[in-house]
Amino acid sequence: MPNGERDWDGVRLHVVTGKGGTGKTTTAAALALALARGGRRVLLVEVENRQGIAQVFDAPPLSYAETKVASAAGGGTVMALAVEAKAALLEYLQLFYKLGRAAGVLEKFGAIDFATTIAPGIRDVLLTGKVYEAVRRRENGRPVYDAVVLDAPPTGRIVRFLNVNAEVVGLAKIGPIRNQADSITTLLRSPQTVVHLVTLLEEMPVQETADGARDLAAADLPVGGVVVNLVREAVLPVRRLAAAGKFGLDADEVAAGLAEAGLPASAAVVDGLLVEARDHAARLALEKRERAEVTDIGRPVYELPALASGVDLGGLYLLADRLTEQGMA
């Protein structure tokens, strides 16, 4: 609980991945809000052209420019950026090669499209390269951002995405692309970076999380915490759960309660409630098994509640509070 300790002090780049549908973007956004508390400046980055960040913050679509999307408690700021490979390449060329007119010619001959969509690995070098630049950017002798949170591709593609070095090694043994990939890899493998995995308490996401943690570690990428999203509270006490799972709850008692509260106590309503109780028990039993699997991964675990109304901006602050309480930020 709130102990003022942050588990990831010293980390500048938080990469957030997870199986599709687990709430990766929501978690990344809540983490950015939590990290920004107390006057810090955090950049939240997305790389898949999904405009997911704009949606969770209920903001207009992001462009290739860092835009403020939220203020955190105590004066902190969350900036957001949607990195797009083509813009990143043009920026990179301008910065390092002072291209000017040549950029237009490259575009005309299809070279830019080639580099950003076809040439294997280059796209990922460009996307992670922009993140690298943001982490390292300094102004007046200090980093511009206290932390960068990357809403990364899903677990199934995360190792390939971050392992840019391995990806270009087959292609470029020497040369500028290789050098850029090397610098990015150095940052990604340093203690300044962690990769968090988001999961649900369901079989496939948990399995993918365990596989992902193993694959990341095998690629020398630092595994951070596991965020268990959409956790439901047990509404029934433990002794009743067992009975509920076997349809062993007292139907007459339920009907009497409904009548007392002035609700229709028809068999349909009573049966409906009992079926829901059975489903709830089955779900909790499954969650218990999956929670044990999550613990076995051996990384710090954080939990985020399911908000029945879905996540809006207010809900996002609530989730950020939960992460702060648990010491993730």
Next chain:
Amino acid sequence: MSPTTRGRGRRPAAGSPRLDVDALLRDRGTRIIVCCGAGGVGKTTTAAALGLRAAEQGRSVVVLTIDPARRLAQAMGLEQLDNTPREVKGVDTAAGGRLDAMMLDMKRTFDEIVESHSTPEKAQQILANPFYQALSSSFAGTQEYMAMEKLGQLRAEADRDGTWDLVVVDTPPSRSALDFLDAPQRLGSFLDGRFIKLLLAPAKVGGKAYLKVFSSGVNLVTNTLTKVLGAQVLRDIQTFVAALDTMFGGFRERADVTYRLLQEKGTSFVVVAAPEGDALREASYFVDRLAGERMPLSGLVLNRVHDAGAGSLSAERSIAAAETLTERKVHPLTAQLLRLHAERAQVATREKALTTRFTAAHPDVPMARVPAFAQDVHDLDGLRQVGRDLTA
């Protein structure tokens, strides 16, 4: 423009028409079913469930999966990735059908295209090229291109040997569902396009001659590429392109042929989604796109739907009643069940609102709903249950 819809059922009083899955599967005119949608919505499970149901109703089916979860793969006997369809064991073949399944090996599929379209020496040269190796195993669109290619091959084999009368495809877990349609053409046009010709120019014409033919722009581009990529990478690409020379035209043509296959009457797109904002937005884009491309859409499969069991009770009424009981310190069990129901009713209401948004934008798209299971599907019985839910 409204999408072409087939297999449409009767329209209920409100909302979307029902997607009649059995009519779609029974229709011998249905030759290809493509399952597409955002990641994590249950595309693979839906594809497998459709394939199994069709097979047990007497059709000869092959299911092409891209990246199945481990246990589902095991259940279907897909333990090795050998790029060949294998018969699925445990299928009820009483109706005269059969079910084969395979998992896509994209590198192998690409290698096979190269091998079948060039001389053995040239194929060897291409396969050994570092640029080709990187392209065939890691380019983000290769998987989509090869999935399309494999679909075309399976369909051709079905036509030739009569092995299958239905091909069910699961689409790759791309950034966007649209990648499945776009990536093959992107690769095709790259391989046949202007940029390749430019790379090819020095090798073909050489020296001064090509300077005359092309503008000074060519020099500028090659110089810049050398600076940015490094001379070695550019050389690899040029050798690759030169070796591929004989195959040009072929790639775009193949992509075009498969693309046209997707527009045929015998093809059916099933868009898969879950009642969540992202997934439904993605489904919406896809439905519009299919309409724009005149590709036949059968309907939407909405997975993981939470229905409130005691449906008539609203969340608000349930909470109020639970509070009354708690205040009076009576019937704690009923109060707990009502709170549980309120939660579920809230979720159901939210899902319904999201679904209604989709329906409002696409009132003619038929829909089938599959309830959320407590457990994942990882055996044939689980797939049969999904099949029953799809048609319930």
